[in-house]
Amino acid sequence: MSTTPMRIIASYGHQFLALTLDKRTDMDASAYIQLVARGKKQGYAVGDIVNVTPTSNNQGAIESLQERRNHFYRSEFNKQKNLAANIDQVAIVCATEPAFSEELLGRALICAEVAEIEVLIILNKVDVSDKLASARATLSLYPQLGYPLIEVSSKQADSLDTELKPHLAGKTTLLMGQSGMGKSSLINALIPDVQLKTREISSVLNSGKHTTTFTRLFDCDINGQASDIIDSPGFEQFGMAQFSLSQIQHAMPEFKPYLGQCRFHNCKHLQEPQCAVLAAIAEGQITEKRHQFYLRLMEQLDYYDHARY
Ligand SMILES: Nc1nc2c(ncn2[C@@H]2O[C@H](COP(=O)(O)OP(=O)(O)OP(=O)(O)O)[C@@H](O)[C@H]2O)c(=O)[nH]1
Numbered sequence: 001m002s003t004t005p006m007r008i009i010a011s012y013g014h015q016f017l018a019l020t021l022d023k024r025t026d027m028d029a030s031a032y033i034q035l036v037a038r039g040k041k042q043g044y045a046v047g048d049i050v051n052v053t054p055t056s057n058n059q060g061a062i063e064s065l066q067e068r069r070n071h072f073y074r075s076e077f078n079k080q081k082n083l084a085a086n087i088d089q090v091a092i093v094c095a096t097e098p099a100f101s102e103e104l105l106g107r108a109l110i111c112a113e114v115a116e117i118e119v120l121i122i123l124n125k126v127d128v129s130d131k132l133a134s135a136r137a138t139l140s141l142y143p144q145l146g147y148p149l150i151e152v153s154s155k156q157a158d159s160l161d162t163e164l165k166p167h168l169a170g171k172t173t174l175l176m177g178q179s180g181m182g183k184s185s186l187i188n189a190l191i192p193d194v195q196l197k198t199r200e201i202s203s204v205l206n207s208g209k210h211t212t213t214f215t216r217l218f219d220c221d222i223n224g225q226a227s228d229i230i231d232s233p234g235f236e237q238f239g240m241a242q243f244s245l246s247q248i249q250h251a252m253p254e255f256k257p258y259l260g261q262c263r264f265h266n267c268k269h270l271q272e273p274q275c276a277v278l279a280a281i282a283e284g285q286i287t288e289k290r291h292q293f294y295l296r297l298m299e300q301l302d303y304y305d306h307a308r309y
């Protein structure tokens with residue numbers, strides 16, 4: 001039997017909704033096809049193109065996955081948490097208040113680097129003026145590492161028009177952030193009727209239980225260009241059990257010029273003699289803060305490795 005290519009536009013646990021490639025998410029909810037994964041349980045992500053055998057009007061079985069351009073996920077031990085596939089960029093929402101976790105930001109940046117996906121850092125709630133200076137001070141490092149940083153307030157439409165929309169127009173963006181950073185407020189401001197659309201999806205996906213804790217894609221018009229925004233649940237952790245130490249080292253942009261320059265080829269940049277990374281820290285080319293971050297990641301990899309075997 002022949003299969004039909006479809007794009008996954010929502011996922012909740014092991015349930016998926018998809019649309020045929022000619023349809024948009026702002027059409028009637030009856031266009032959504034509920035998918036089941038056949039055979040070997042494989043992880044699928046919002047944004048994946050899958051080949052589907054229709055089983056009834058609004059249902060189908062996933063037969064295979066089309067090759068991904070990229071794949072963004074986090075993982076704790078063997079549990080893989082798919083966030084999105086085939087995206088142009090990851091936008092990480094931070095806020096002046098409540099304070100965001102720089103650790104989680106750093107981890108998300110590593111995942112994006114390994115997956116070779118562009119990043120945008122959004123500082124939201126810049127109208128909270130008494131917290132602005134400290135948020136800016138924390139984030140000032142990241143543009144130096146090559147990550148674009150913009151400042152917005154979801155309560156000030158002009159800041160979205162001038163700062164945010166030009167970055168989103170014509171692109172597929174995964175929007176992520178810790179709970180409370182204002183991700184939903186940004187999406188509400190960007191996409192009209194989003195709450196209604198979310199309710200429709202949630203009724204199909206989760207048999208009537210209204211939940212917003214699923215990942216879903218909205219195709220929308222931004223500055224006259226077809227754009228996709230993928231909304232993901234607020235996260236409180238960011239496991240990276242999938243990576244090797246070398247991948248992490250290469251995912252730190254300021255480490256890159258020094259890798260391979262140490263005396264020992266397998267240098268871990270801990271306290272080895274003639275370590276180029278440690279020398280760069282002493283010269284102020286790499287911050288102490290990022291080295292500490294790197295050491296914490298390394299410790300965690302050791303922990304995963306020992307716990308696995
Ligand atoms: N002052 C100010 N408050 C904001 C802004 N954006 C959002 N908020 C408030 O911050 C709180 C959290 O916003 P949400 O949009 O629900 O945050 P979220 O990141 O979607 O959080 P979860 O739904 O828990 O994932 C709400 O009380 C919003 O009104 C902003 O730009 N300025």
Ligand SMILES: [Zn+2]
Nearest residue numbers: 262267269275
């Ligand atoms: Zn070294």
